[in-house]
Structure formats: C-alpha cells, structure tokens
Amino acid sequence: MLIDFFLHLRAARLPVSINELLTLLEALQNDVIHPSLEEFYFLARTCLIKDETRFDRYDQAFSEYLRGVTAGMPAPSQIPAEWFLQNLRRSLSAADVERLQKLGWGRLIEEWRKRLQEQDGPHHGGNRWIGSGGTSPFGHGGAHPEGIRVGGPSRGNRGAVRVWDMRAYRDYDDQVELGTRNIQLALRRLRRFARDGTELELDLPDTISSTARNAGHLDLKLVPQRHNRVKVLMLLDVGGTMDEHIRRVEELFSAARAQFQHLHFFYFHNCVYDNLWRNNRRRFGERFETRDIMRRYNRDYKLVFVGDATMSPYEILQERGSVEYDNPESGAVWLQRLTAHFPQFAWINPEPEALWPYRQSIAIIRQILGARMYPLTLEGLTRAMRVLAR
Amino acid sequence: MNQAPTPRFHGSQTYVASEDLRLAVNAALTLQRPLLIKGEPGTGKTMLAEEVAQALDMPLFAWHIKSTTKAQQGLYEYDAVSRLRDSQLGDARVGEIGNYIVRGVLWQAFESPEPAVLLIDEIDKADIEFPNDLLRELDRMEFSVYETRQTVRAVHRPLVVITSNNEKDLPDAFLRRCFFHYIRFPDRSTMQAIVDVHFPSLRAELLRNALEAFFAIRDLPGLKKKPSTSELLDWLRLLVAEQIPPEALHAKDAAIFVPPLHGALLKNEQDLHLFERLVDMNRQGR
Numbered sequence: 001m002l003i004d005f006f007l008h009l010r011a012a013r014l015p016v017s018i019n020e021l022l023t024l025l026e027a028l029q030n031d032v033i034h035p036s037l038e039e040f041y042f043l044a045r046t047c048l049i050k051d052e053t054r055f056d057r058y059d060q061a062f063s064e065y066l067r068g069v070t071a072g073m074p075a076p077s078q079i080p081a082e083w084f085l086q087n088l089r090r091s092l093s094a095a096d097v098e099r100l101q102k103l104g105w106g107r108l109i110e111e112w113r114k115r116l117q118e119q120d121g122p123h124h125g126g127n128r129w130i131g132s133g134g135t136s137p138f139g140h141g142g143a144h145p146e147g148i149r150v151g152g153p154s155r156g157n158r159g160a161v162r163v164w165d166m167r168a169y170r171d172y173d174d175q176v177e178l179g180t181r182n183i184q185l186a187l188r189r190l191r192r193f194a195r196d197g198t199e200l201e202l203d204l205p206d207t208i209s210s211t212a213r214n215a216g217h218l219d220l221k222l223v224p225q226r227h228n229r230v231k232v233l234m235l236l237d238v239g240g241t242m243d244e245h246i247r248r249v250e251e252l253f254s255a256a257r258a259q260f261q262h263l264h265f266f267y268f269h270n271c272v273y274d275n276l277w278r279n280n281r282r283r284f285g286e287r288f289e290t291r292d293i294m295r296r297y298n299r300d301y302k303l304v305f306v307g308d309a310t311m312s313p314y315e316i317l318q319e320r321g322s323v324e325y326d327n328p329e330s331g332a333v334w335l336q337r338l339t340a341h342f343p344q345f346a347w348i349n350p351e352p353e354a355l356w357p358y359r360q361s362i363a364i365i366r367q368i369l370g371a372r373m374y375p376l377t378l379e380g381l382t383r384a385m386r387v388l389a390r
Numbered sequence: 391m392n393q394a395p396t397p398r399f400h401g402s403q404t405y406v407a408s409e410d411l412r413l414a415v416n417a418a419l420t421l422q423r424p425l426l427i428k429g430e431p432g433t434g435k436t437m438l439a440e441e442v443a444q445a446l447d448m449p450l451f452a453w454h455i456k457s458t459t460k461a462q463q464g465l466y467e468y469d470a471v472s473r474l475r476d477s478q479l480g481d482a483r484v485g486e487i488g489n490y491i492v493r494g495v496l497w498q499a500f501e502s503p504e505p506a507v508l509l510i511d512e513i514d515k516a517d518i519e520f521p522n523d524l525l526r527e528l529d530r531m532e533f534s535v536y537e538t539r540q541t542v543r544a545v546h547r548p549l550v551v552i553t554s555n556n557e558k559d560l561p562d563a564f565l566r567r568c569f570f571h572y573i574r575f576p577d578r579s580t581m582q583a584i585v586d587v588h589f590p591s592l593r594a595e596l597l598r599n600a601l602e603a604f605f606a607i608r609d610l611p612g613l614k615k616k617p618s619t620s621e622l623l624d625w626l627r628l629l630v631a632e633q634i635p636p637e638a639l640h641a642k643d644a645a646i647f648v649p650p651l652h653g654a655l656l657k658n659e660q661d662l663h664l665f666e667r668l669v670d671m672n673r674q675g676r
Contacts (some may be wrong), residue, residue: 084581209470
C-alpha cells in the first residue's frame with residue numbers, strides 16, 4: 001500500500017527517494033505514531049518532504065491519494081442539504097450572503113445538487129463543475145463573484161475539513177509568483193551565485209599551519225577570494241506593458257542592487273536598439289549608445305534582461321520597427337550582438353510561463369536567446385542563476 | 391548501542407510544541423536520525439533543542455554556526471601553531487601529537503556517557519558545502535582523526551537538532567538523511583498558549599489587547615521584518631515591567647494605532663517609519 005502512496009507522490013512531482021520511504025516504514029514499524037490518519041500525514045511529511053515550498057503539493061497529493069483510497073465512502077450526491085447549508089453560511093461574509101440572497105438560496109442549492117449528480121469526478125479549473133481554481137460558483141480557489149467556497153472537495157467526510165485539505169502551505173509553493181517573503185529567498189539565491197569567485201589570495205592561517213606541519217619550511221597556501229566578484233549588467237524594460245509588473249521588477253532590482261557590488265543597469269523600451277538610457281525621466285536627453293556599452297563592459301559581465309517581451313513582432317524583426325523612433329537596425333540584430341558579446345546571459349520574464357506560447361514576440365525572442373528565458377518566480381530565478389553561474 | 395526504551399517528548403512547561411512538532415521530535419528520537427528545523431526567525435527553533443534536552447534530562451551540546459565555520463571545527467582542530475611554538479621552546483609535550491588535538495562539539499557529544507542532544511544552530515550560515523562535509527559523520531556517528539589515526543565513535547547516537555533560517559538551500563543528499571519540520575507562525579490560540587506559559591499571571595485584558603495589537607501589526611502589508619513570537623514575548627515583558635494599563639493598548643475608534651513601546655516589535659527603521667506613516671494616514675482619513 002505504501003508503495004502506491006510513494007509512487008503517487010512521485011507522480012505528483014515530489015522528489016521523494018527510496019531511502020526516505022524506508023525511513024518512513026522503519027518509523028511505522030517502531031510505533032512512532034498511533035495508528036491515525038492525521039499522525040500518518042504528519043509523519044510521512046516529516047520523513048519524505050524536506051522543503052516547506054513543497055508542502056502544498058504534498059497536501060494536494062495526499063488528499064488526492066486519500067480520495068482514491070476512500071472511494072468506497074458515501075457518494076457525493078448523498079450529501080444532506082443541511083450540512084451543505086451550514087458549511088455555506090460559515091464560509092460567506094454577511095455581504096456575500098446578502099448578495100446571494102438576491103440570487104435565491106433555493107435555486108443555488110438546487111443547482112448544486114444537480115451538478116453533484118452529474119459530476120463524475122474531481123474537476124479543477126473549469127467553469128461548470130465543482131472543483132478548485134475555476135469560475136464555477138461551486139468549489140474553491142475560484143473567481144466566480146458569487147461562488148460558494150467548499151473547503152477542498154473531500155466530500156467523504158462530514159466533519160471539519162482535514163489538515164491536508166486546509167492547504168496552509170499554499171503561499172510557500174515555489175511555483176507561485178514572488179511575494180514579499182519569497183522575494184527574500186530569491187535574493188538569497190542570487191547571493192549564492194554572487195559568492196563564486198576565481199581570484200586567488202594568500203591564506204595566512206593555512207600557510208602558517210601548513211608551514212608548521214612542514215617542520216618550518218615555508219608552504220604557501222592560496223584560497224579563492226570570498227569577495228563578491230560577480231559583475232552584472234542589467235537591462236530593464238520600462239513602460240507600456242511592463243507597468244503591471246512594476247512592483248515585482250522593483251523588488252528584483254532592489255534585491256540585485258543589495259547583492260552585487262558591480263551592478264550596472266540600463267533601460268530599454270520593449271526591445272533593445274542602438275540606444276539605452278539610465279534615467280527614465282531624462283530618457284530622451286541622456287542616451288548611451290549600445291555599442292559603447294558593449295565596449296565599456298567586457299565579457300566577464302553577466303547580462304540579465306528583464307522584460308515581458310510582449311510587443312509586436314515587427315518591433316523585433318524590422319528595421320524602423322520601433323514604436324518610438326526610426327531604428328536603422330532591427331532589435332533582433334542588437335539582441336544577437338549583445339548575446340554574442342556577453343556569453344553569460346539570461347532573460348527574466350515577469351509574464352507567467354504558461355502564457356509564453358501564446359505570444360509571438362516571446363517565441364521570437366526566446367529563439368534568438370537560445371531559450372534562455374526564465375519566469376520571474378523562485379523556481380525560474382533559480383534556473384536563471386544556474387545558467388548564469390556556469 | 392542504546393537498548394533502553396526511547397524517551398518521548400511531550401512538550402514542556404515552558405515550551406508549547408504543536409502536535410506535528412512533537413511527532414517529528416519523537417520520530418527523530420526513535421530512529422536516531424537528525425531533525426532539521428526551519429521556520430521564520432523567532433519561532434523558537436533554537437529553543438526546541440534546549441527544551442528537549444531539559445525535558446528528557448539529557449545534556450545539550452550546542453554548536454553555533456557562523457559564516458566562517460568549517461565542518462572540521464565541529465570534529466576537532468589540530469593546533470599546529472601551538473605545537474610550532476612549543477617546539478621552539480623545547481616543551482616536552484611536543485612529541486605527542488594528541489596534545490595538540492582540540493576536541494570539537496561533535497566529538498564531545500559523541501563521547502558523552504549518556505544520550506545527549508546535539509544542536510547545530512543556523513547551519514545555513516556556513517558555506518554551501520558545509521552540510522555535505524558532515525554527511526558521513528552524522529550518518530555513521532563516527533569520524534577518524536587523521537593526525538592520530540584514531541576513530542571516534544559515538545557511545546550513544548545523540549539526538550541531532552539542526553536549525554536553518556533558509557538563507558541557503560541545503561544539499562539533497564543531506565536533506566534525505568534528516569527528518570524535516572517547518573515551524574509555522576503560530577495562530578492566535580497557539581500564541582495565547584505560548585504567552586500563558588511565559589506569563590502565567592498576566593491580566594487577561596492586557597493580553598487580549600496586546601495580542602490584538604500584535605496581530606494587527608503583523609497583518610500590515612509591506613513590513614520588512616514582521617514581529618515574531620520572541621518579539622511579542624519581549625514586548626509583553628516590557629509592558630509588564632512598565633506597568634502599562636490595558637486601556638493604553640486599545641484605541642477606541644482607530645483600526646491601527648501606535649501602541650506603547652512599539653520599538654520592541656518593529657526593529658527596522660524603515661518598518662517603524664512605514665508603520666507611523668500608515669497610522670497617520672489612517673487618522674487623517676477620518
């Protein structure tokens with residue numbers, strides 16, 4: 001039975017190892033817990049999941065697995081209306097109730113029952129069935145203004161919502177976009193790659209101890225310098241479609257600023273052309289030629305683009321395609337030039353990754369950059385940093 | 391090795407442990423594997439090891455990690471410089487290399503005649519490779535001393551409690567060998583229990599108002615460092631010492647207000663500034 005559970009967790013993209021499963025079995029054998037589902041949930045979590053950002057995925061997988069196991073429980077359509085009503089009242093605010101009453105309680109409940117009978121399994125993300133993340137009025141995590149929040153679709157139990165269905169760790173999932181807590185973590189990831197350095201300096205204590213070991217003959221020891229040697233050139237897209245991402249980009253920017261001694265940045269709009277600027281207010285007065293910038297910063301610099309890459313394809317591919325001025329050479333040419341000059345580069349895109357395939361301009365830029373585009377999420381930043389650190 | 395029945399941890403008089411935390415500690419005790427604790431700063435990660443040691447009457451060996459700490463320092467250090475000096479002075483001890491081996495915290499814990507608690511505090515402060523350097527030592531609970539060709543083996547496998555503030559990711563191989571627990575920020579009722587444990591004679595009214603003000607501040611968006619349990623306890627201590635009346639912690643009509651001694655809760659200048667501005671805005675808004 002636990003092997004199924006184990007495989008189920010792996011199928012949910014949780015990196016659990018066989019060793020950890022054996023630990024869990026050993027713990028069960030040693031009676032660490034009383035035989036109760038809730039304690040098993042905690043024990044399995046403490047044995048198998050080693051990162052709080054994965055707790056939410058674990059909660060979901062656990063709940064799903066349990067639903068499979070307890071399939072023999074009463075069918076959903078047998079839920080008494082009283083239970084449903086009670087649950088409903090508890091989860092709605094007074095204002096919601098008032099709004100709902102306009103719609104009519106009776107009709108809503110009738111609908112609910114009808115759908116329960118028609119529904120054949122859990123649905124997530126749709127707009128009709130009871131499930132999570134959708135716009136149906138029933139379910140949870142959805143967006144229907146008059147929806148009914150059902151605390152996880154575990155209709156088998158009639159009491160309080162179980163621990164795993166509360167999904168208390170939702171905020172910690174690293175697939176979600178960066179929040180205030182999460183940005184701090186991302187910042188620390190940047191620090192990790194900032195710590196690398198190749199410079200050598202004399203290690204005095206080690207030299208002394210090594211000389212002593214060497215019976216007094218001088219033995220020089222060198223260590224890599226721990227100084228922050230990483231140099232970063234950041235090019236940020238401003239204005240237009242970037243406005244909705246301002247907060248997160250600002251956070252990323254201030255994080256990077258605190259992190260790197262050698263951080264230089266320039267702005268562009270939509271795509272890079274022959275000019276960049278440093279001060280958005282004086283962008284038409286004070287310009288820096290891109291060619292100059294390539295001369296000034298050598299290939300040791302790591303190039304980071306930050307932008308949503310959302311524009312008309314002409315702005316990338318055509319000469320004179322820019323929305324702002326007559327550019328003699330196309331954005332694609334400049335992108336190629338820049339990436340050839342700086343071998344270590346990455347593009348960080350604040351748009352969610354799921355949207356990328358639907359934007360032609362994103363596909364074009366990704367192609368030019370050899371797919372080195374990463375979403376502005378923890379997980380995406382980690383990937384970007386890994387590529388930059390290579 | 392240890393044949394006695396494994397002791398169990400049930401929380402203590404001064405430490406409120408949630409059910410899942412107790413379970414994690416007991417799992418680590420039973421299977422004698424390290425327990426990794428993460429959580430917001432100030433949620434009692436370090437306290438846990440101290441409390442477990444006290445509750446189960448085991449000696450505690452604490453190893454506080456700094457950014458410069460090396461794994462080797464937990465095992466032992468070879469004081470070559472002393473030996474060099476002694477050799478210049480013609481000290482008789484110089485012939486015996488064992489005289490210059492300084493025992494580290496791990497060695498001391500391994501040698502303890504009774505089962506002990508070993509705390510490795512803030513492991514994420516050290517270099518990224520640090521946890522990897524301790525893999526074998528924590529797995530087998532033994533290491534060898536190169537200079538004296540001696541193997542140190544644990545008399546009893548100590549309960550190893552490792553805390554991390556999430557500043558760096560820990561390597562997978564290391565994580566796989568540990569039990570893991572994340573201390574969540576306590577909800578209101580747990581917080582009440584924690585405060586009760588620390589201030590049994592606190593007036594109910596004062597506590598209620600203080601908790602209200604505390605959670606209101608925690609809920610403010612944009613704070614760089616939200617006040618945590620330890621800050622709340624410090625603040626209460628101050629309130630009691632200054633004999634602040636409960637009414638002072640309660641604004642009659644405002645949603646947020648500046649409570650007395652709020653410097654104990656907000657320790658960041660920017661946060662203080664932001665908080666005061668928010669309160670001001672709130673006042674003018676009416």
